[in-house]
Amino acid sequence: xxxxxxxxxxxxxxxxxxxxxxxxxxxxxxxxxxxxxxxxxxxxxxxxxxxxxxxxxxxxxxxxxxxxxxxxxxxxxxxxxxxxxxxxxxxxxxxxxxxxxxxxxxxxxxxxxxxxxxxxxxxxxxxxxxxxxxxxxxxxxxxxxxxxxxxxxxxxxxxxxxxxxxxxxxxxxxxxxxxxxxxxxxxxxxxxxxxxxxxxxxxxxxxxxxxxxxxxxxxxxxxxxxxxxxxxxxxxxxxxxxxxxxxxxxxxxxxxxxxxxxxxxxxxxxxxxxxxxxxxxxxxxxxxxxxxxxxxxxxxxxxxxxxxxxxxxxxxxxxxxxxxxxxxxxxxxxxxxxxxxxxxxxxxxxxxxxxxxxxxxxxxxxxxxxxxxxxxxxxxxxxxxxxxxxxxxxxxxxxxxxxxxxxxxxxxxxxxxxxxxxxxxxxxxxxxxxxxxxxxxxxxxxxxxxxxxxx
Amino acid sequence: xxxxxxxxxxxxxxxxxxxxxxxxxxxxxxxxxxxxxxxxxxxxxxxxxxxxxxxxxxxxxxxxxxxxxxxxxxxxxxxxxxxxxxxxxxxxxxxxxxxxxxxxxxxxxxxxxxxxxxxxxxxxxxxxxxxxxxxxxxxxxxxxxxxxxxxxxxxxxxxxxxxxxxxxxxxxxxxxxxxxxxxxxxxxxxxxxxxxxxxxxxxxxxxxxxxxxxxxxxxxxxxxxxxxxxxxxxxxxxxxxxxxxxxxxxxxxxxxxxxxxxxxxxxxxxxxxxxxxxxxxxxxxxxxxxxxxxxxxxxxxxxxxxxxxxxxxxxxxxxxxxxxxxxxxxxxxxxxxxxxxxxxxxxxxxxxxxxxxxxxxxxxxxxxxxxxxxxxxxxxxxxxxxxxxxxxxxxxxxxxxxxxxxxxxxxxxxxxxxxxxxxxxxxxxxxxxxxxxxxxxxxxxxxxxxxxxxx
Numbered sequence: 001x002x003x004x005x006x007x008x009x010x011x012x013x014x015x016x017x018x019x020x021x022x023x024x025x026x027x028x029x030x031x032x033x034x035x036x037x038x039x040x041x042x043x044x045x046x047x048x049x050x051x052x053x054x055x056x057x058x059x060x061x062x063x064x065x066x067x068x069x070x071x072x073x074x075x076x077x078x079x080x081x082x083x084x085x086x087x088x089x090x091x092x093x094x095x096x097x098x099x100x101x102x103x104x105x106x107x108x109x110x111x112x113x114x115x116x117x118x119x120x121x122x123x124x125x126x127x128x129x130x131x132x133x134x135x136x137x138x139x140x141x142x143x144x145x146x147x148x149x150x151x152x153x154x155x156x157x158x159x160x161x162x163x164x165x166x167x168x169x170x171x172x173x174x175x176x177x178x179x180x181x182x183x184x185x186x187x188x189x190x191x192x193x194x195x196x197x198x199x200x201x202x203x204x205x206x207x208x209x210x211x212x213x214x215x216x217x218x219x220x221x222x223x224x225x226x227x228x229x230x231x232x233x234x235x236x237x238x239x240x241x242x243x244x245x246x247x248x249x250x251x252x253x254x255x256x257x258x259x260x261x262x263x264x265x266x267x268x269x270x271x272x273x274x275x276x277x278x279x280x281x282x283x284x285x286x287x288x289x290x291x292x293x294x295x296x297x298x299x300x301x302x303x304x305x306x307x308x309x310x311x312x313x314x315x316x317x318x319x320x321x322x323x324x325x326x327x328x329x330x331x332x333x334x335x336x337x338x339x340x341x342x343x344x345x346x347x348x349x350x351x352x353x354x355x356x357x358x359x360x361x362x363x364x365x366x367x368x369x370x371x372x373x374x375x376x377x378x379x380x381x382x383x384x385x386x387x388x389x390x391x392x393x394x395x396x397x398x399x400x401x402x403x404x405x406x407x408x409x410x411x412x413x414x415x416x417x418x419x420x421x422x423x424x425x426x427x428x429x430x431x432x433x434x435x436x437x438x439x440x441x442x443x444x445x446x447x448x449x450x451x452x453x454x455x
Numbered sequence: 456x457x458x459x460x461x462x463x464x465x466x467x468x469x470x471x472x473x474x475x476x477x478x479x480x481x482x483x484x485x486x487x488x489x490x491x492x493x494x495x496x497x498x499x500x501x502x503x504x505x506x507x508x509x510x511x512x513x514x515x516x517x518x519x520x521x522x523x524x525x526x527x528x529x530x531x532x533x534x535x536x537x538x539x540x541x542x543x544x545x546x547x548x549x550x551x552x553x554x555x556x557x558x559x560x561x562x563x564x565x566x567x568x569x570x571x572x573x574x575x576x577x578x579x580x581x582x583x584x585x586x587x588x589x590x591x592x593x594x595x596x597x598x599x600x601x602x603x604x605x606x607x608x609x610x611x612x613x614x615x616x617x618x619x620x621x622x623x624x625x626x627x628x629x630x631x632x633x634x635x636x637x638x639x640x641x642x643x644x645x646x647x648x649x650x651x652x653x654x655x656x657x658x659x660x661x662x663x664x665x666x667x668x669x670x671x672x673x674x675x676x677x678x679x680x681x682x683x684x685x686x687x688x689x690x691x692x693x694x695x696x697x698x699x700x701x702x703x704x705x706x707x708x709x710x711x712x713x714x715x716x717x718x719x720x721x722x723x724x725x726x727x728x729x730x731x732x733x734x735x736x737x738x739x740x741x742x743x744x745x746x747x748x749x750x751x752x753x754x755x756x757x758x759x760x761x762x763x764x765x766x767x768x769x770x771x772x773x774x775x776x777x778x779x780x781x782x783x784x785x786x787x788x789x790x791x792x793x794x795x796x797x798x799x800x801x802x803x804x805x806x807x808x809x810x811x812x813x814x815x816x817x818x819x820x821x822x823x824x825x826x827x828x829x830x831x832x833x834x835x836x837x838x839x840x841x842x843x844x845x846x847x848x849x850x851x852x853x854x855x856x857x858x859x860x861x862x863x864x865x866x867x868x869x870x871x872x873x874x875x876x877x878x879x880x881x882x883x884x885x886x887x888x889x890x891x892x893x894x895x896x897x898x899x900x901x902x903x904x905x906x907x908x909x910x
Contacts, residue, residue: 025655027672061672148639155640162617162636162676180635181617184603185610200480216701217482217516219694221617221676238693239674242700246671249704250788256711257784257882258777265794266785267802274810278781279817282856285777286818290825292769297835303765307758310765314747314890317769321776322713322740322883326733329712330721333705339720348721355729362734363741370745380752401737427712427882428777435769 004035012040018047026055030062038067046076054083057092060243063268066095069104078107085159086112087132087240090119119234127211128204130244131225131234134159138192139169140176145188151180160237163222166196173230174199179221201226204233208244213338215241251423252336256329258285258428285428291436292317299443306454308382309446312367312393313439319363320400320438321431324408327352328425331412335422345413352409353402360401364394385453392449396442403441404434459490467495473502481510485517493522501531509538512547515698518723521550524559533562540614541567542587542695545574574689582666583659585699586680586689589614593647594624595631600643606635615692618677621651628685629654634676656681659688663699668793670696706878707791711784713740713883740883746891747772754898761909763837764901767822767848768894774818775855775893776886779863782807783885786867790877800868807864808857815856819849840908847904851897858896859889 005013005020021029021044033041033056045053045068057065057080069077069092081089081104093101093116105113115133122128136158138147151161164183166176176196186195200218202211204225215223215238222235251261260277262269269277296303303310331348334340340348371390374380382389408430412422447455460468460475476484476499488496488511500508500523512520512535524532524547536544536559548556548571560568570588577583591613593602606616619638621631631651641650656679657666670678670693677690706716715732717724724732751758758765786803789795795803826845829835837844863885867877902910 025673027674059674151636152640155636180639181606181610181615184635184639185607212697216694216697218480219482219514221693238676238697239671242667242671242693242697245697245700245704246792249700249707250792252704252708253711253788254781254784256708257780259781259784265792266789267795267799267806271806271809271813274806275813275817278778278810279814282774282777282781282814283817283821286770286774286821289770289773292773293766296766296769300762300766304762307755307762310758310768311748311751311755313765313768314751314772314894315741315744318744318747318772318776318883318886318890319737319741321773321886322737323733325712325881325883326709326714326737329709329714333708334721337701337705337720340722344722351722351726351729354726355733358726358730359734359737362730362738366738366741426780428773428780431773431776431886435773439769 004032012036012043014040014043014047018044022048022052026052026059027061029056030059033068034061034063038064038071042068042071045080046072050079050083053080058085058088060088060091060240063265066092070096070100074103074107077104081116082108082112085132085134086115086119086234087130090116090129094120122204125208126204127202127206127208127223127225127236128233130208130211130240131204131236132159132240133234135163135165135222135224135232135235136161137165137167137232140166140191140193140196141169142192143188144183144186144190144192144195147178147183147192148188151183160222160235163220163224163235164192165199165224165232165235166192167232171230174201174224174226174232177224199224202236203228209248209336211236212241212245212248216245252332255421255424256332256426258282258426281426281428285432288432289435292439295436295439295443299439302443302446302455306446306450308389308454309392309442312396313442315367316393316396316400316442317435317438318431319360319397320404320434321427322404323356323359323401324404324411324430324434325427327356327405327408328411328427328430331409332423332425335412335416342413342416345410348409348413349406352405356402356405357398359405360398363401364397367393367397383454385450388450388453392442392446395449396445399441399445400434400438403437404430407433407437459487467491467498469495469498469502473499477503477507481507481514482516484511485514488523489516489518493519493526497523497526500535501527505534505538508535513540513543515543515546515695518720521547525551525555529558529562532559536571537563537567540587540589541570541574541689542585545571545584549575577659580663581659582657582661582663582678582680582691583688585663585666585695586659586691587614587695588689590618590620590677590679590687590690591616592620592622592687595621595646595648595651596624597647598643599638599641599645599647599650602633602638602647603643606638615677615690618675618679618690619647620654620679620687620690621647622687626685629656629679629681629687632679654679657691658683664703664791666691667696667700667703671700707787710876710879711787711881713737713881736881736883740887743887744890747894750891750894750898754894757898757901757910761901761905763844763909764847764897767851768897770822771848771851771855771897772890772893773886774815774852775859775889776882777859778811778814778856779859779866779885779889780882782860782863783866783880783882786864787878787880790867790871797868797871800865803864803868804861807860811857811860812853814860815853818856819852822848822852838909840905843905843908847897847901850904851900854896854900855889855893858892859885862888862892 005016007013162180164178177199178196182195222237224232254261368390375386411425416422460471462468617635619633632654633651637650677692679687709716823845830841866880871877
């Protein structure tokens with residue numbers, strides 16, 4: 001980390017910082033500004049060349065873009081918002097408080113304002129909300145030479161010029177896409193349509209995860225977002241997609257860990273926010289898990305007769321939860337990557353059944369060895385029926401692990417079927433589901449095997 | 456999914472399929488070929504234009520690239536390997552069995568063979584193993600016009616032409632990088648160095664996750680891999696990085712779910728492989744969890760006196776595991792995104808302590824309400840000391856949840872400190888760690904509060 005430069009009285013030396021930042025890489029500058037408060041960051045931005053300030057604000061990695069824009073003189077803020085990528089500008093405007101929001105929007109020229117207003121109408125996490133309007137499009141009547149000249153003129157104001165979209169000269173509908181590499185390799189007098197390919201497109205309301213999948217599948221640098229009539233509304237670029245995939249990954253891991261997803265950095269999450277993100281699910285799981293207490297109350301007579309059975313409760317329950325968690329993690333990703341589809345649920349169940357039986361068998365064997373060893377070596381006395389107890393534990397493990405694998409693998413399917421994200425299935429949720437049933441399986445097996453001896 | 460076309464006798468109609476595929480999108484063709492066996496896929500590839508076959512084989516999404524290459528006539532296979540991206544060709548050669556491997560390598564021209572051999576020397580998951588050698592480089596003495604002409608000539612044989620690397624004319628060391636967009640906007644007679652920027656580079660042994668972070672941070676389309684002297688060995692492109700990030704996501708979720716990571720699609724994993732990936736960790740966790748049985752044996756006298764205490768064991772243990780799993784998922788991602796660094800562990804601990812206490816307090820309160828309600832409404836009789844039991848459960852929950860949050864948050868730091876990937880921390884592992892201690896906390900609290908009454 002570059003250190004923060006300070007003046008003799010301990011304040012941030014904005015002048016010295018600005019001079020250092022003007023020579024730095026944009027991404028490094030963003031990291032440095034993220035360590036300052038928004039007032040200081042704004043003071044430094046004011047001293048930087050406009051081009052560098054715009055590039056910094058364009059980075060989604062900048063935590064406090066909206067606060068910095070609000071802290072800048074309105075005139076400067078308006079210039080920067082106008083020069084920025086429209087998608088990031090729209091994000092910032094959305095986060096602005098009043099009166100800054102209205103004042104800035106009113107200061108923008110009509111074009112920029114309309115663009116931002118349009119982008120703000122799309123729901124979060126859709127292609128429409130992610131797209132930028134700074135792309136290159138040319139009429140289908142143009143030649144390679146005309147197109148190249150146009151690109152040279154507009155290059156500085158476009159997010160990418162590597163994909164050029166060809167529009168019908170009359171209807172302005174998208175009819176083709178040309179990559180810049182094909183363009184420069186083409187003959188100057190060639191009609192642009194002769195180099196053009198049928199474009200891969202998406203719709204504005206498509207989820208950002210599906211857009212990411214499309215870009216990744218076709219190795220694109222950008223995908224055009226079109227309306228139903230075929231007009232290009234904007235483009236989603238590959239660098240936005242990388243940010244999306246990383247953000248979705250964070251959300252997936254957090255949800256799988258059993259909490260509400262958050263995209264705030266850990267250190268920025270306030271205590272109350274933290275309690276909300278974690279406490280809600282924790283309480284739901286706790287209340288569901290109370291069923292285990294009910295299950296145990298139900299088997300209380302058996303418990304009192306054979307207290308030795310309680311020793312294995314945590315062991316058996318956790319094994320069910322663990323095997324469930326494994327199966328869920330496997331299927332969440334398989335569904336996300338479309339390796340497995342909703343209709344494949346029964347194929348998966350048919351694979352999980354033998355897998356669960358064998359995994360349970362392995363654990364059961366280890367359990368029997370352990371009980372035998374402790375009994376024979378004199379570490380613990382399980383009583384005269386120790387062999388039956390060992391058989392009970394092994395049989396319960398086979399049942400619980402098989403049930404865990406089946407439940408864990410089917411849960412993502414059920415969630416997807418019900419219209420939820422399969423990645424909402426969490427390890428603690430699976431464990432809770434399996435715990436109650438695991439207890440019932442254990443006690444039922446015990447009743448079956450130990451009736452007449454211990455029970 | 457496009458259906459598989461068949462002849463009247465039920466075999467795959469390779470001729471009809473080839474004709475259909477030659478008009479299709481590469482990515483769609485890959486999905487179709489993934490459904491066929493490698494013999495049929497090879498027969499179809501043989502009928503397709505070489506350019507399409509090369510593009511198909513270049514896709515890392517193709518499952519059986521090596522099998523298809525092995526099934527093709529050697530002559531054709533050699534042509535395709537030569538035309539392919541060197542990074543994918545090297546991957547395929549690595550997977551080939553003998554004698555195909557030696558026969559094909561000997562058939563390749565010297566240049567291609569040396570390139571592939573060099574790529575194969577880099578360890579898996581490093582920049583060196585991912586890079587391709589098909590990039591554009593020009594001497595620093597050239598003009599914009601010369602460079603553009605060179606690009607037009609070599610465009611077809613390069614993975615990307617959007618980043619052009621400028622080499623010192625004498626030492627051939629990397630001295631600059633120019634984007635194609637800057638190049639076409641420049642004056643033809645300008646020296647290429649005048650448009651060039653200081654390049655962001657990486658080293659061949661850098662982990663692919665760090666390369667991904669670099670590309671994402673700087674929004675690059677490619678990053679050059681240089682040796683220590685500054686010579687460019689190859690480039691890693693953004694589409695490879697997307698595949699990497701997605702693969703790493705899958706691994707992270709699987710590891711967090713408590714199994715060994717696998718990059719094979721779910722349906723392709725054999726039963727034995729599946730048992731290996733899941734059984735190993737399941738057994739380790741099972742054996743560790745046996746400590747819970749030992750802990751309960753230790754408190755057996757107390758258990759026999761107050762069997763009512765066993766009712767809450769699953770509830771209290773699972774709450775500790777759940778809070779630990781939440782904290783682990785948060786910190787795994789924060790460390791991966793570099794939001795939090797190794798040295799921040801004590802700051803995190805200082806945040807998790809109050810969070811854990813409060814979360815435990817919330818659960819404790821719910822627990823007290825539940826016990827009181829069941830007692831007063833007559834659902835269950837916890838005995839004359841039910842208030843003390845409720846207090847015991849609440850106090851144990853506060854202790855266990857706090858311990859879970861602390862353990863869960865510190866585990867990723869410990870792993871990173873020990874040189875492991877913090878993402879190796881799994882929810883089941885955290886739960887197991889917390890279970891044993893959770894039991895000890897519960898019984899210790901019970902001894903403290905209930906001694907002289909129930910115990």
